[in-house]
Amino acid sequence: MTITTAGARFLAAFNDIEKHIRASLRADIGDGFAQLAREYADKKRLPNHHKSALLAFAALRNAISHERYYGGRPIAEPVEAVVQEIERLRRQILQPPLALGVLPAGEVCVVSPDDPIGTALDHVRNKGYSQLPVYDGDSYAGVLTTNAIARWLADQLTRNTGIAEEEPVSHVLKFAEPGEDVVLVPRAITVVEAIDRLSRERQAGHLSTALIITESGRRTDKPLRLVTPYDLPALTAALAIT
Structure with missing residues (x-):
């Protein structure tokens, strides 16, 4: 199994987000991320585009980590724009900007x-x-x-x-x-x-x-x-x- 630099960056950002959400909700290890993302977004009153992005990124994470591989590589590969987007979302969630800032x-x-x-x-x-x-x-x-x-x-x-x-x-x-x-x-x-x-x-x-x-x-x-x-x-x- 070979994951590109872009894929590794994407997974690192996603894992940080998932870890934060699970800790915030004190979720069980078996709880599905999609449901947790919805609960977290509602609890924190995140904007709808943040919730949609979380669910889309979850689907891409599954395609990278869990779907079939071709030639030792995942069938899905995040482009640079998507990687930058999830990294920005990670900052928004882990370090929410202050209104005064x-x-x-x-x-x-x-x-x-x-x-x-x-x-x-x-x-x-x-x-x-x-x-x-x-x-x-x-x-x-x-x-x-x-x-x-x-x-x-x-x-x-x-x-x-x-x-x-x-x-x-x-x-x-x-x-x-x-x-x-x-x-x-x-x-x-x-x-x-x-x-x-x-x-x-x-x-x-x-x-x-x-x-x-x-x-x-x-x-x-x-x-x-x-x-x-x-x-x-x-x-x-x-x-x-x-």
Whole structure:
């Protein structure tokens, strides 16, 4: 039996992935890999193309290792592109990329409950922000959204009192609807987990779908990055394996 360098690289990557998945699921030695791959993908909420790749690679592994040989060589031979793909997938699974590691650095723009709403409006006008985290000192107090601002403006116009830009942010926050909030997550959150959390919050009907990455996910931690649906293309691109 002779296996080429490409075949050896493919099998090495596959074996590393299989070992990791079996250890993660505490699987019995007799459990089939295909079923384990599906369970692992569901448990870790891997993207569908990762699950499909795992199953395709399993079939190729079987063809290389278990099928009939011709002239001492396996009837299946992975091309270089496939080898590179499974090696990238191995890195994705064994060392999942962190959201903070793939997103461009950006300062989180925050406002205080005592700030005049005019300050928040300046951020909206000048920088296009639609969600502004509100911090009372060092503690997270809520998120000011353009939806809440719009409802506050409508109330102002209804009262014919003019736009009182000196009103505090805390007053405008009262116009937020249920579900307008963000999720605090630790800096160790992976790309897959960030995508999943954004998707789950939207599916749950939350009007404000965003994450605030902090050191440990506590309300008293300094905000490190605001992650919104606008970041999904960059997050998704980080999971590409082709």
